[in-house]
Amino acid sequence: MELSAQGINNFLSSLPCKNGKHSYFRSLRVLCNWMVRNGIMTSNPMSSVDPPKIQKRILPSLSQTEVAKLIDEASCITHKAIISLLADSGVRLSEVTGVKASDIDWTTSTITIWGKGNKQRKAPFSESTGVLLREIINQDGTGPNIWNMTRRGIQSMLHDYTEKLGLPCNAHTFRRTFASNLHRKGVNVEHIMRLDEWETLDMVVRYTRS
Numbered sequence: 001m002e003l004s005a006q007g008i009n010n011f012l013s014s015l016p017c018k019n020g021k022h023s024y025f026r027s028l029r030v031l032c033n034w035m036v037r038n039g040i041m042t043s044n045p046m047s048s049v050d051p052p053k054i055q056k057r058i059l060p061s062l063s064q065t066e067v068a069k070l071i072d073e074a075s076c077i078t079h080k081a082i083i084s085l086l087a088d089s090g091v092r093l094s095e096v097t098g099v100k101a102s103d104i105d106w107t108t109s110t111i112t113i114w115g116k117g118n119k120q121r122k123a124p125f126s127e128s129t130g131v132l133l134r135e136i137i138n139q140d141g142t143g144p145n146i147w148n149m150t151r152r153g154i155q156s157m158l159h160d161y162t163e164k165l166g167l168p169c170n171a172h173t174f175r176r177t178f179a180s181n182l183h184r185k186g187v188n189v190e191h192i193m194r195l196d197e198w199e200t201l202d203m204v205v206r207y208t209r210s
Helices: 005-014 018-037 064-073 077-089 093-097 127-140 151-165 171-184 189-195 201-208
Strands: 110-114 120-124
Touching: 005 018, 064 077, 064 151, 077 093, 077 110, 077 120, 077 127, 077 151, 077 171, 093 151
Parallel strands: none
Antiparallel strands: 110 120
Protein backbone atom coordinates (compact mmCIF):
# COMPACT_ATOMS: atom_id res chain seq x y z
CA MET A 1 0.00 0.00 0.00
CA GLU A 2 1.31 3.42 -0.94
CA LEU A 3 1.25 5.93 1.95
CA SER A 4 -0.61 8.57 -0.03
CA ALA A 5 -4.19 9.76 0.22
CA GLN A 6 -5.11 7.79 -2.90
CA GLY A 7 -3.26 4.69 -1.75
CA ILE A 8 -4.89 4.74 1.70
CA ASN A 9 -8.35 5.33 0.22
CA ASN A 10 -7.88 2.40 -2.16
CA PHE A 11 -6.71 0.18 0.71
CA LEU A 12 -9.67 1.06 2.94
CA SER A 13 -12.11 0.57 0.06
CA SER A 14 -10.73 -2.92 -0.57
CA LEU A 15 -11.36 -4.13 2.99
CA PRO A 16 -14.39 -6.42 3.44
CA CYS A 17 -14.66 -5.88 7.20
CA LYS A 18 -17.22 -3.03 7.21
CA ASN A 19 -16.99 -1.40 10.68
CA GLY A 20 -13.49 -2.83 11.05
CA LYS A 21 -12.33 -0.32 8.44
CA HIS A 22 -12.49 2.40 11.06
CA SER A 23 -9.90 0.56 13.20
CA TYR A 24 -7.53 0.48 10.23
CA PHE A 25 -8.22 4.17 9.59
CA ARG A 26 -7.35 5.08 13.20
CA SER A 27 -4.16 2.99 13.14
CA LEU A 28 -3.03 4.59 9.88
CA ARG A 29 -3.77 8.05 11.29
CA VAL A 30 -1.59 7.35 14.34
CA LEU A 31 1.20 6.01 12.10
CA CYS A 32 1.12 8.99 9.74
CA ASN A 33 0.99 11.50 12.60
CA TRP A 34 4.06 9.85 14.14
CA MET A 35 5.93 9.88 10.82
CA VAL A 36 5.21 13.59 10.30
CA ARG A 37 6.28 14.46 13.87
CA ASN A 38 9.56 12.60 13.40
CA GLY A 39 10.34 14.14 10.01
CA ILE A 40 9.92 10.91 8.05
CA MET A 41 7.11 12.50 6.02
CA THR A 42 6.72 16.16 5.19
CA SER A 43 2.93 16.15 4.86
CA ASN A 44 0.20 13.98 6.32
CA PRO A 45 -1.82 12.08 3.69
CA MET A 46 -4.52 11.32 6.28
CA SER A 47 -5.64 14.95 6.12
CA SER A 48 -7.17 14.11 2.74
CA VAL A 49 -8.73 10.79 3.81
CA ASP A 50 -12.29 10.78 5.13
CA PRO A 51 -13.03 8.35 7.97
CA PRO A 52 -15.10 5.32 6.91
CA LYS A 53 -18.75 5.50 7.88
CA ILE A 54 -19.71 3.23 10.76
CA GLN A 55 -22.83 1.12 10.41
CA LYS A 56 -25.13 1.71 13.35
CA ARG A 57 -26.66 -1.72 13.77
CA ILE A 58 -29.44 -2.35 16.26
CA LEU A 59 -27.95 -4.96 18.56
CA PRO A 60 -30.23 -7.47 20.29
CA SER A 61 -31.76 -7.25 23.73
CA LEU A 62 -34.22 -9.63 25.35
CA SER A 63 -37.87 -9.26 26.27
CA GLN A 64 -39.07 -10.24 29.74
CA THR A 65 -40.66 -13.34 28.19
CA GLU A 66 -37.34 -14.37 26.64
CA VAL A 67 -35.48 -13.84 29.92
CA ALA A 68 -38.11 -15.96 31.71
CA LYS A 69 -37.65 -18.70 29.08
CA LEU A 70 -33.88 -18.72 29.58
CA ILE A 71 -34.25 -19.00 33.35
CA ASP A 72 -36.88 -21.72 33.02
CA GLU A 73 -34.72 -23.75 30.62
CA ALA A 74 -31.53 -23.38 32.68
CA SER A 75 -30.36 -26.77 33.90
CA CYS A 76 -29.38 -25.90 37.48
CA ILE A 77 -29.96 -23.32 40.19
CA THR A 78 -26.56 -21.68 39.60
CA HIS A 79 -27.25 -21.09 35.91
CA LYS A 80 -30.71 -19.72 36.71
CA ALA A 81 -29.29 -17.29 39.28
CA ILE A 82 -26.53 -16.00 36.99
CA ILE A 83 -28.95 -15.36 34.12
CA SER A 84 -31.49 -13.75 36.46
CA LEU A 85 -28.87 -11.47 38.04
CA LEU A 86 -27.45 -10.41 34.66
CA ALA A 87 -30.94 -9.45 33.46
CA ASP A 88 -31.78 -7.64 36.72
CA SER A 89 -28.60 -5.61 37.02
CA GLY A 90 -26.81 -5.40 33.66
CA VAL A 91 -23.47 -6.18 35.30
CA ARG A 92 -20.49 -7.07 33.15
CA LEU A 93 -19.14 -10.61 32.83
CA SER A 94 -16.09 -9.78 34.95
CA GLU A 95 -18.32 -8.21 37.59
CA VAL A 96 -20.73 -11.13 37.93
CA THR A 97 -17.72 -13.47 38.15
CA GLY A 98 -16.46 -11.63 41.24
CA VAL A 99 -19.65 -11.77 43.33
CA LYS A 100 -19.09 -13.07 46.88
CA ALA A 101 -21.65 -13.68 49.62
CA SER A 102 -20.21 -10.77 51.63
CA ASP A 103 -20.96 -8.38 48.72
CA ILE A 104 -24.72 -8.90 49.02
CA ASP A 105 -26.85 -6.46 51.02
CA TRP A 106 -30.11 -8.29 51.65
CA THR A 107 -31.71 -5.21 53.24
CA THR A 108 -31.47 -3.11 50.06
CA SER A 109 -31.40 -6.03 47.57
CA THR A 110 -28.15 -4.81 46.06
CA ILE A 111 -24.69 -6.25 45.40
CA THR A 112 -21.51 -4.24 45.81
CA ILE A 113 -19.75 -4.41 42.45
CA TRP A 114 -16.20 -3.42 41.60
CA GLY A 115 -16.32 -2.21 38.01
CA LYS A 116 -13.92 -0.74 35.46
CA GLY A 117 -11.19 1.47 36.88
CA ASN A 118 -11.72 -0.08 40.32
CA LYS A 119 -14.95 1.89 40.70
CA GLN A 120 -17.50 0.68 43.20
CA ARG A 121 -21.27 0.73 42.77
CA LYS A 122 -24.45 -1.02 43.94
CA ALA A 123 -26.15 -3.39 41.49
CA PRO A 124 -29.85 -4.12 42.17
CA PHE A 125 -31.55 -7.50 42.05
CA SER A 126 -35.19 -8.56 42.21
CA GLU A 127 -36.92 -10.62 44.86
CA SER A 128 -36.96 -13.70 42.62
CA THR A 129 -33.22 -13.38 42.01
CA GLY A 130 -32.69 -12.99 45.75
CA VAL A 131 -34.40 -16.35 46.35
CA LEU A 132 -32.01 -18.01 43.89
CA LEU A 133 -28.97 -16.31 45.42
CA ARG A 134 -29.89 -17.46 48.93
CA GLU A 135 -30.27 -21.04 47.74
CA ILE A 136 -26.83 -21.01 46.10
CA ILE A 137 -25.13 -19.55 49.16
CA ASN A 138 -26.84 -22.09 51.42
CA GLN A 139 -25.58 -24.91 49.20
CA ASP A 140 -21.94 -23.86 48.90
CA GLY A 141 -21.30 -20.18 48.29
CA THR A 142 -17.95 -19.90 50.05
CA GLY A 143 -15.51 -20.24 47.16
CA PRO A 144 -13.72 -17.46 45.22
CA ASN A 145 -17.25 -16.49 44.12
CA ILE A 146 -20.70 -17.76 45.04
CA TRP A 147 -21.02 -19.64 41.75
CA ASN A 148 -17.84 -21.71 42.12
CA MET A 149 -17.29 -20.99 38.42
CA THR A 150 -14.56 -19.18 36.50
CA ARG A 151 -15.21 -16.32 34.09
CA ARG A 152 -14.53 -18.66 31.17
CA GLY A 153 -16.95 -21.20 32.66
CA ILE A 154 -19.75 -18.63 32.92
CA GLN A 155 -19.07 -17.41 29.38
CA SER A 156 -19.16 -20.99 28.05
CA MET A 157 -22.37 -21.74 29.94
CA LEU A 158 -24.13 -18.71 28.44
CA HIS A 159 -22.91 -19.66 24.96
CA ASP A 160 -24.38 -23.14 25.40
CA TYR A 161 -27.84 -21.64 26.05
CA THR A 162 -27.48 -19.48 22.94
CA GLU A 163 -26.87 -22.64 20.92
CA LYS A 164 -29.62 -24.60 22.65
CA LEU A 165 -32.42 -22.00 22.61
CA GLY A 166 -31.52 -19.73 19.71
CA LEU A 167 -31.62 -16.65 21.96
CA PRO A 168 -28.69 -14.26 22.42
CA CYS A 169 -27.41 -15.18 25.87
CA ASN A 170 -24.31 -13.20 26.84
CA ALA A 171 -23.41 -10.44 29.29
CA HIS A 172 -23.57 -7.69 26.64
CA THR A 173 -27.09 -8.69 25.62
CA PHE A 174 -28.25 -8.67 29.24
CA ARG A 175 -26.60 -5.27 29.69
CA ARG A 176 -28.57 -3.94 26.73
CA THR A 177 -31.70 -5.62 28.13
CA PHE A 178 -31.21 -3.85 31.47
CA ALA A 179 -30.79 -0.44 29.82
CA SER A 180 -33.68 -0.95 27.38
CA ASN A 181 -36.12 -2.06 30.08
CA LEU A 182 -35.33 1.00 32.19
CA HIS A 183 -35.61 3.27 29.16
CA ARG A 184 -39.02 1.81 28.27
CA LYS A 185 -40.14 2.57 31.83
CA GLY A 186 -39.20 6.23 31.34
CA VAL A 187 -35.93 6.31 33.31
CA ASN A 188 -33.69 9.18 32.20
CA VAL A 189 -30.61 8.13 30.19
CA GLU A 190 -28.30 10.06 32.56
CA HIS A 191 -29.66 8.05 35.48
CA ILE A 192 -29.21 4.80 33.52
CA MET A 193 -25.62 5.83 32.80
CA ARG A 194 -24.88 6.31 36.51
CA LEU A 195 -26.68 3.12 37.55
CA ASP A 196 -24.57 0.80 35.44
CA GLU A 197 -21.40 2.84 35.09
CA TRP A 198 -21.39 3.66 31.38
CA GLU A 199 -18.70 6.15 30.50
CA THR A 200 -20.75 8.36 28.14
CA LEU A 201 -24.36 9.11 27.29
CA ASP A 202 -23.64 8.01 23.71
CA MET A 203 -22.98 4.50 24.98
CA VAL A 204 -26.30 4.43 26.84
CA VAL A 205 -28.16 5.68 23.76
CA ARG A 206 -26.48 3.00 21.66
CA TYR A 207 -27.52 0.30 24.12
CA THR A 208 -31.12 1.53 24.42
CA ARG A 209 -31.53 1.57 20.61
CA SER A 210 -31.92 -2.22 20.88
